[in-house]
Amino acid sequence: MSFLHHHPFSAASRYARLVLSEYDEAVEFVEEKPWVRNAALLALNPAGILPIFIDDNETVVAGGSVITEYLVETKGARMGEVRLMPEHxxxxxxxxxxxxxxxxxxxxxxxxxxxxxxxxxxxxxxxxxxxxxxxxxxxxxxxxxxxxxxxxxxxxxxxxxxxxxxxxxxxxxxxxxxxxxxxxxxxxxxxxxxxxxxxxxxxxxxxxxxxxxxxxxxxxxxxxxxxxxx
Amino acid sequence: MSFLHHHPFSAASRYARLVLSEYDEAVEFVEEKPWVRNAALLALNPAGILPIFIDDNETVVAGGSVITEYLVETKGARMGEVRLMPEHxxxxxxxxxxxxxxxxxxxxxxxxxxxxxxxxxxxxxxxxxxxxxxxxxxxxxxxxxxxxxxxxxxxxxxxxxxxxxxxxxxxxxxxxxxxxxxxxxxxxxxxxxxxxxxxxxxxxxxxxxxxxxxxxxxxxxxxxxxxxxx
Structure with missing residues (x-):
């Protein structure tokens, strides 16, 4: 199972959610408060930013743009036309x-x-x-x-x-x-x-x-x- | 010939210069003032940011991180161990x-x-x-x-x-x-x-x-x- 630590109104979290859904990835969502320092989250990513994606192989990836590039690289190949990144x-x-x-x-x-x-x-x-x-x-x-x-x-x-x-x-x-x-x-x-x-x-x-x-x-x-x- | 529009003390410009040099790319440098709105540059990139890289095939790429990803994708293959992006x-x-x-x-x-x-x-x-x-x-x-x-x-x-x-x-x-x-x-x-x-x-x-x-x-x-x- 993979996880997304997010806040429903963090735009970067929404960006990751949209791409996860486009890719049909089953994800468990964990809601966080972006304004509270959370020691466990800071250990995962010192920038303390949301969202944080934890892949089912336990790879931790933080930040909307970094997560979406990671998704394209790891899951994009099977997506064909809706890969979301052009070829050139x-x-x-x-x-x-x-x-x-x-x-x-x-x-x-x-x-x-x-x-x-x-x-x-x-x-x-x-x-x-x-x-x-x-x-x-x-x-x-x-x-x-x-x-x-x-x-x-x-x-x-x-x-x-x-x-x-x-x-x-x-x-x-x-x-x-x-x-x-x-x-x-x-x-x-x-x-x-x-x-x-x-x-x-x-x-x-x-x-x-x-x-x-x-x-x-x-x-x-x-x-x-x-x-x-x- | 390719070009880099830059300012010597713009850190994003320096980032692109370092990677171009690591990749041994011959580039003509064009110095710009980041604080002056330059219509020709705005036409190349509406964010008005430096640096701007113009590849010898006339592809225009703007911004330090975007340029360096582009360089890895287009010139990185020949760099072997100093490709600057890991495999996984x-x-x-x-x-x-x-x-x-x-x-x-x-x-x-x-x-x-x-x-x-x-x-x-x-x-x-x-x-x-x-x-x-x-x-x-x-x-x-x-x-x-x-x-x-x-x-x-x-x-x-x-x-x-x-x-x-x-x-x-x-x-x-x-x-x-x-x-x-x-x-x-x-x-x-x-x-x-x-x-x-x-x-x-x-x-x-x-x-x-x-x-x-x-x-x-x-x-x-x-x-x-x-x-x-x-």
Whole structure:
């Protein structure tokens, strides 16, 4: 049996979950609190990041991008057309560039602010670092999200999927971030039709279903969150 | 002919330079200012990041980690033992975890502060965003650098190289960051003997020579910067 230590609203965790599901990997999920230092998890990975994947051969792999590269290398061969990484090095570089952009820049400029202020802070108990949401962080996220949606629309309008003709890791890295932002009702869908059409296509995949069932107590999802035709 | 658009004190650029040199790739270097928006470069990569590698087949690859993965995939096969990526997926995941740690976390917590405040701001002209160095940023870098050096020492004391038995991309990602910090005299070498011994080994490689010749006008290197036996 393999395991994924994750948090349901950590975008990097969602990225790993999507790829695991696309690959039909049976995984036991262990929920963690990203804001609590957990000695057992730190022993597995000193960066203290989520998600952490423990393969059934006991290999420990930490971090959304590292896990997904590992999955492609170890399980991808049997996946044929939905391997999620193209064959040619230049195309793979484009996938990695976009994964870094979404998991790094979009995450740092938008998702991380919103999830910290609107979800993690609400779930923190006394003594776990609980403070009130910071309106400046939420404002920054709202100012930044628009150009990211437009960039997704720019790519989606010119290509079949974000990195090119094929569905790749880049689509899931982006969709994982967007899904968290969308739960919170913070995606300006009116900003870009092509981005919206792309997201509707990713969201309709069976791998997305479990994400759409995640709920945070006290923070209901935006009304259209589970709607495949939003 | 292939090209690398870079800045001599961008750590990600240095990371790509080291790997290109280890691979004996003939490259033409084009110096850029990371703080100036350059329309031609933005057309090549909308993230506007350095370095950018243009392969002799005109493939454009942006970003230190993406470039080095591309080099391993396209030129690594002929490198034999100094391929810089191990054969097994679990070992490759460890390399990628460390590259992300050094190019992401060490960079964000230390190198980026120091290079921005002490080098880029000095090189900026009026109208390019020039302001005085921010002492708070420099203090943050100095507070953070120590545990990074200790982590490098921890790895180096337990393994032959940072990611394991073999020299890998992880050593060059780390050394590229350290080399910039060291130029500025901000590495607390007394904090960890094993880290120092590891850096002396990387620094002695021929691929390091060109880095040791880089100089910023007005910011002389720390006295031991070029010393292989510091």
């Amino acid at each position: 090095a230049a195309d793979r570089a484009e996938v990695r560039r976009l994964v870094e952009w979404f998991a790094g820049k979009l995450h740092g400029e938008v998702t991380n602010y919103l999830v910290t202020e609107k979800i993690y802070k609400r779930q923190m108990k006394q003594g776990e670092g609980h403070t009130s949401p910071d309106p400046a962080a939420i404002r920054a996220a709202r100012a930044n999200v628009r150009y990211h949606i437009q960039y997704i629309g720019y790519l989606a309008a010119r290509r079949n999927w974000l990195a090119g003709r094929e569905l790749t890791l880049a689509d899931f890295a982006a969709a994982a971030e967007i899904s968290v932002i969308d739960y919170l009702g913070e995606v300006p869908w009116d900003a870009d039709e092509a981005a919206k059409a792309w997201y509707a296509r990713v969201k309709s995949r069976p791998s997305f279903r479990s994400l759409l069932n995640d709920v945070v107590r006290g923070v209901p999802p935006a009304p259209h969150y589970v709607d495949l035709d939003f | 997926a679990a070992d490759r995941a460890e390399v990628r975890r460390l590259v992300e740690w050094f190019a992401g976390k060490l960079h964000g917590e230390v190198t980026n502060y120091l290079v921005t405040e002490k080098i880029y701001k000095r090189q900026m002209k009026q109208g390019e965003g020039h302001t005085s160095p921010d002492p708070a940023a420099i203090r943050a870098a100095r507070a953070n650098v120590r545990y990074h050096i200790q982590y490098i020492g921890y790895l180096a004391a337990r393994r032959n190289w940072l990611a394991g038995r073999e020299l890998t991309l992880a050593d060059f990602a780390a050394a590229a960051e350290i080399s910039v910090i060291d130029y500025l005299g901000e590495v607390p070498w007394d904090a960890d003997e094993a880290a120092k011994a590891w850096y002396a080994r990387v620094k002695s490689r021929p691929s390091f020579r060109s880095l040791l010749n880089d100089v910023v006008r007005g910011v002389p290197p720390a006295p031991h910067y070029v010393d292989l036996d510091f």
